[in-house]
Amino acid sequence: MIQQTKEVETRPASGAAAGFMDPGRFFAALLGLVVVLVLLGLGFVYLRDSKGANIFNAVVAIIWGVGGVAALYYTVNALIESLPNKWRGRLLPFLFVGPGVAMLFWVLTIPTLRTLYQSFFNNDSTSFVGFNNYIATFTDRGMLESFRNNLLWLFVGTGFCVVFGLLIAVLADRSKFENIAKALIFMPMAISFVGASVIWKFMYAYAPSDQPQIGLQNAILTGFGLEPQSWLTLQPWNNLFLIVVQVWMATGFAMVLFSAAIKGVPTDLIEAARVDGATEIQSFFAITIPYIQGTIITVTTTTAIGTLKIFDVVWVMTGGQYGTSVVGTEFYRQFFANRNFGYGAAIAIVLFIAISPVLIYNLRQLRKQEGF
Amino acid sequence: MALVQGRAAGTRRSKIINGVLVNGILALICILWTVPTIGLLVSSFRPRADVVTNGWWNVLPHQEYVTVNQIQLTPGLPLDQPIQVEGQTLTDDQLRAGFKLPDGRKVVWANRRSRTVDVQNQQWTAKTNFTLNNYDNVLIGQEYTTTDAAGNTKTEKGENMSNAFISSLTVAIPATIIPILIAAFAAYAFAWMRFPGRKTLFAMVVGLLVIPAQVALIPLLTDFSALGITGTYLSLWLVHTGFGLCLAIYLLYNYISQLPREILESAFIDGASPFTIFIRLILPLSVPALASFAIFQFMWVWNDYLNALIFLGTAPDTQVVTIKLAQMLGSRGQDWHLLTAGAFVSMVLPLIVFFSLQRYFVRGMMAGSVKG
Structure with a gap:
């Protein structure tokens, strides 16, 4: 949206006396x-x-x-x-x-x-260590594991949020129950990550196979005669089970934005494509997708930033153990458990650098606006 | 003519099929999305003995073996020899696992030592014992006794979540209101005044929108301990005010800069000062944008975990609900009757806000989609 900034002349407030000091x-x-x-x-x-x-x-x-x-x-x-x-x-x-x-x-x-x-200083900020903290960041095994997991979060988490969000928005647009469906999908947005962690830990609850299962996932597994799984310690798949929580929460956000964007696609364009014999799917990919490109970028970058900064879900559900640590939890651990300020600062800066392309993109968009 | 009619009927039929398909898939997704929350809500009202022994879905009508009769065998009957029950010759192992009689009934040990056998029949049942005890225990935190499935009683200390609830309100209300006024003044200046550094400063606001909180946490904590305010509400208000300001300024700028120029000009001609115009015109006209931001910020602060953990900490008298809930998840990971109730206590306010003010929340969130 193009913003126009208009200047309003500042005129003297009160007639004649203005212009002099009182x-x-x-x-x-x-x-x-x-x-x-x-x-x-x-x-x-x-x-x-x-x-x-x-x-x-x-x-x-x-x-x-x-x-x-x-x-x-x-x-x-x-x-x-x-x-x-x-x-x-x-x-x-x-x-x-x-x-x-x-x-x-x-x-x-x-x-x-x-x-x-x-970030260029040692653990208690007393001596200069150059790039050592950054070198440690990229060679430490725990950190490398967090980077791997964060990439998983970035691609799998963002991918599912965007695809599901778009799918639900398209379906809801054609349904009579649009408002109810959207409210239900969107509702998890109102819940804290901690609350969501409790909800999903309950879903994943595990009991040995000779005991009754109170977690829904394991009850379904044992219902089919399979062995129950301890989902949150099942490496490396447990990362995906944590990502499910993020997808569950953030899809509503993607859906709301996509839904608004889809309603903005001119119907005569779609109508024209239909007259020309295009199928629903063809017109979706040839017209709707290009038309809502801007929204796709916004949703993707916002969700991607969310996955890069993820902390609460991992910290509350696994504490970063069982191979689930991410950059956010490593930062917290280095800074608070190990009191290693320089290292913690370096991790924060790496996170910042990972997000900076979005920052630059936002500033470019701003420059295109009139008035800036 | 007949051909055209046939085609119309065909499209009508395909339209119906389409409609069923769309609504069917949508309904399936909605169920998938809602089931975790329903599970939590249902469990929070079930007695402890039910929660730990059977899944929450058992509140729905289902077929289950119910004991209809008990048979007392001869006390001291040798167990290593075939046992006669209901005209069947069974082994000890078969009775332990439960044996299906030809007529569909099942026999199983009720008490192996006293040689009693349960005769069970498959019946429709629903476990519909509901109680408010869990909420009582979670909110008031008195000692309470429970009886588990085996009949043992146990005395436990409940959780004092009502205190955390008040604490969360103490954090969230000022942290929502304080940034609004500051941001509105700044947004007005960015939109309607010209001054040196305007573009640079606004670019800074936009740039800071996506910054990960982690990069600011360490220095802020240093500053706050120098001021002696770590662990106080004041520190968290300041942090949330600062972190919320970028979004507030950006959102309000977009709104205020779109206000019709004529209204402001006529006010200037009448001799009103910029300050008066702001108070009398800008603020009242911006109420929708202010409300959107307020709701977004309130949810954000209420659901925040990381900042509360770092600045306010886990002291029992000041901890907020997210901290309390995370702590409960760590210390009583198997007490699902309390955890589910606690999670619901933490969710109830955001959910009320969400369902009653959804429109404003969505608007604030869409405007905030540039924020990470």
């Missing part, structure tokens, strides 16, 4: 700002020291966060509006973007650079 207003606003800052500081100290889980603290936090930000905007705005016109126009945009951008710098941009820096 010292009275200036100092009143300055005083207000100081009061707000002090209150924010007090709120910070209070919230830092209160650890109990209660609704009262949540309310204080909302007042502190939302009210504090609003008061900050209000007083700084009053301060800027008391300034001469020239300064007002220059400073005002920075008041508006300032807090958001500052927060992003603190929480994301600068930490990324610091992690990059840290």
Whole structure:
């Protein structure tokens, strides 16, 4: 979608007095700002020291966060509006973007650079080790196993999500029960990965063959007279059984996006193809697929990023044991279990590099938009 | 004429076949997708003895051998010799495995030592014992006694999930509301104001959308321990505010930049300042976009596991539901009666939000599809 950014001229707020500085207003606003800052500081100290889980603290936090930000905007705005016109126009945009951008710098941009820096240092960040952490990342057997598994997640997980999502979207589009079907498929999106892990661990539950099976998968196997399997320790297939959880959760997302895209395909195009004697399948591949190409790219990249960052499912279901570790769990293990900060940082940067093609693609798309 | 009619009938028939095929496949997929959740929900209402001895699908009517009669054999009857039961000569092994009589009944040891034999008949049954005890145990966490299949009683300590539930609310509400205001101000500036660095800063926002959280975790944790706020709600609010801001700014920018230019211009001509326009015009007009983001962010925060694990930790009085549930899965992996109830407690709020506000959630998610 092409965005157009329109500039609105910033005109003086109040007729004749504008253009000059108003010292009275200036100092009143300055005083207000100081009061707000002090209150924010007090709120910070209070919230830092209160650890109990209660609704009262949540309310204080909302007042502190939302009210504090609003008061900050209000007083700084009053301060800027008391300034001469020239300064007002220059400073005002920075008041508006300032807090958001500052927060992003603190929480994301600068930490990324610091992690990059840290990845060249040893486990407690005291001595420079060059590329050693990266060399270790690509030679360590545990890491190599995680890379293999992550590639499996990337291709199998993403592939199934996209194919199933598209299939369901097409079927639902022709069905009278579209809304119910879509809600049911989409519902797992609302559940946490941890909740989904419990659901699927229950599905995979294993009992020795002489005992009753309470896991559905094994009950079906034994119903056919086969031996029950301990699915989550069955190497290397257990990776696929974990990927099933991701497919179960993320297919709904793919389906919703595909469904919206398919509805956007002009019916006269499909109609014309039908008149020319094309079969349903031919017109699907010749018209629908090319038409929704953009959505396919979006869904594929989003799902792919999700599989690269996967952590919760593996960590909760197997703890990364039995040959199921992925980059996300290795990062956590190196950083928290082994306290090896440099190595953990290097793994995080490798993950970042793996995702960066999508980042570059997004920025390219942004540049195509008008106004940027 | 007859030919045309025949063709029409043919297409009508193929249309019906198509319809059945489409709905059939769709129904099959929907069942596959829903069965795991249904299994969880059903199990959470079953008594412990049922959950561990038979699969949850046994709540459906099915054929099963039910004891209709018990035969007392002569006490002390030698077991290494053929045994006479119901006119059949059987061995000990046959009685242990259960022996089918010619009339369809089955005889099996009820108690081998006291020499009692069960005579069973195949009947339609359904195991429809339901209870709210599991929820009671999971939520309130009092000591409770259970009776297992063999008749042994056991006293266990329940889980205090209601505390985790409050904790999750304490995290999620401020972490949803605080970023909205900051992001709305920034989005307004990006959309309607010109200032140096605008393009670069917005490119940063878009770039940060896909960044894996892992690259920022280590430095943030360092900062938070310097500020003395690790393990407090404050740290998690800050993290979720920062991580949620990119999506919020991007989403709100797309919406706010599409607002009709005329409305803003006429407000300027009336002498309103940018701040007033923002409060009086932009915010009220952006309510749909704000709601979409709020729901997306709420689900995101509620379901988050990694950040909660790292910043808030597993202390019993502050842990959130995802942490609590993962911990239960680790410590009581076989107590499926509690795990299923716990999982449902963690899912109930997102599911309510999902089914009641689905439209907003889908919109937020589609806009957020650029986020990894």
